[in-house]
Amino acid sequence: MKVVLLVAGSDSSGGAGLGADLRWVAGAGMHAATAITCVTAQGVLGLVGMWPLPPEAVLAQIDAVRAELPIAAVKIGMIGTPEIAVALARALDALTGVPVVLDPVLIASAGASLAETGLDRAILEHLVPRATLVTPNLDEAAQLLGAPVETPAEMHAAARALVNAGAGAALVKGGHLRGEPIDVLCVGRDIVEMPGQRIPGGPFRGTGCALASSIAAELARGESLRAAVEIARRRVARAIAHAVPFGGRARLLPVSVEAGGC
Numbered sequence: 001m002k003v004v005l006l007v008a009g010s011d012s013s014g015g016a017g018l019g020a021d022l023r024w025v026a027g028a029g030m031h032a033a034t035a036i037t038c039v040t041a042q043g044v045l046g047l048v049g050m051w052p053l054p055p056e057a058v059l060a061q062i063d064a065v066r067a068e069l070p071i072a073a074v075k076i077g078m079i080g081t082p083e084i085a086v087a088l089a090r091a092l093d094a095l096t097g098v099p100v101v102l103d104p105v106l107i108a109s110a111g112a113s114l115a116e117t118g119l120d121r122a123i124l125e126h127l128v129p130r131a132t133l134v135t136p137n138l139d140e141a142a143q144l145l146g147a148p149v150e151t152p153a154e155m156h157a158a159a160r161a162l163v164n165a166g167a168g169a170a171l172v173k174g175g176h177l178r179g180e181p182i183d184v185l186c187v188g189r190d191i192v193e194m195p196g197q198r199i200p201g202g203p204f205r206g207t208g209c210a211l212a213s214s215i216a217a218e219l220a221r222g223e224s225l226r227a228a229v230e231i232a233r234r235r236v237a238r239a240i241a242h243a244v245p246f247g248g249r250a251r252l253l254p255v256s257v258e259a260g261g262c
Contacts, residue, residue, distance in 0.1 A: 001031045002220040003069045005062065006213065007088065008077030009038035009050070009105075009114070013205075015252055017078060020206035021213040025075075027255035028217035033069055035061035038080040040114070044205065044247030050114060052080035055087035062091045071098055072220035075213050076131075078105040078114050082122035089126035099219040102131035102167075103212035104140050120144050129166025133225060135212050136162075137173045152182060152193065159186035169225055175207065185229060194233065199240050205250045211236050 004025045011017030018034055025032040037058050041048035065071065074095065079085050092100060104123050106115045120143050128134055128144075141158040142149040149158045155172045162170035169187040174196075181196040214232035223231065236253070243251035 001029070002072040002217075003033055003065075004030045004213070004216050004220050005033045005035065005065055005071045005074045006077070007035045007037060007058070007062070007074065007079075008209070009040050009080060010036055011206075012041050013043040013247065015044065015205035015246060015250070016209050017206075020209040020253075021075060021077065023255045024210045024213040025217050028214060028221070030072075030217045030220055031069075033065040033071070035065065037084050038078060038114075040078075044249040047114070050080065052084060052116070055081075055083045058084055059087050059091055066094065071095060073216040074098055074100045075216035076100065076102045076127065077209060077212065079119060079123065079127075080114065081116045082118040085119060085122035085126050089130055092127075092130045099132040099216070100130060101212050101216040101219065102127055102134045103208055104134065104136050104144060105208070106140050106143055124165055128162060131166075132168045132219070133171060133215065133229075134162050134167045134169075135171045135173060135208070135215070137208060138176050141172050150177075152177070152184065155182075155184040156186075156191055159184045159191060162186070163188070171229060173208070173211070183233065185226070187225060194229070196233070196237065199237070201243060201251055203250045204240055204243055205246055205252050207236060207240065207253065210239065210253055210255075 006021040008018045011019050022032045038052045040050045124144050138149045145161050159170040159172045163186050172184045174182045183194040185192050215228045218228035218231050239253035246252035
């Protein structure tokens with residue numbers, strides 16, 4: 001069984017963060033190993049508190065996994081602090097040839113910050129150049145690059161900027177666009193718009209975690225980057241269409257536990 005290393009923060013509600021990552025990697029038929037970066041107290045109503053772990057504790061978790069399990073892909077979500085970002089860069093340098101999906105979580109679904117001051121700069125400098133794929137939403141792309149990202153044209157520019165900053169590829173997610181959503185994928189010099197469909201009934205919980213984890217699982221399986229993105233987008237879209245009530249204020253994406261399925 002392929003091993004996907006999930007580096008992210010906890011979510012006490014289980015709707016996002018490591019809880020969501022674990023469900024989606026398992027649903028793709030992979031074994032999920034974990035390294036917790038931060039412990040959070042949060043639910044559908046919002047963030048109550050966040051407690052980042054010391055960088056050495058994060059590195060110790062990764063080292064323990066790397067020493068005994070053959071890591072086939074890495075997915076990085078919530079990081080919390082610039083110091084953890086720098087430590088993660090060192091850890092990734094020891095995982096030569098392993099694909100890395102970086103979901104730069106900076107803000108919780110309810111709007112609270114999940115990042116200490118300077119984390120956006122640390123991600124751009126230390127982690128984006130080590131990422132096979134970076135998957136920001138519009139707000140995250142704008143925060144990383146210091147420029148508005150609100151239109152398809154600005155999404156194109158943001159995706160190119162992230163690749164120019166060193167990422168192997170960038171998928172700028174347009175779920176918050178007005179009208180029908182599109183995602184913009186930039187791989188090298190090639191850029192493509194990937195249309196989606198607006199599904200009523202939100203807000204939906206953990207969509208970014210689900211997408212990035214699914215992409216990492218498909219890369220671990222051996223799929224090409226473009227195929228991994230397309231498979232994951234279809235899988236998450238199906239789950240959104242069948243989302244279930246969660247906490248009275250949001251909807252949770254269902255995951256079937258079967259290899260490659262949702």
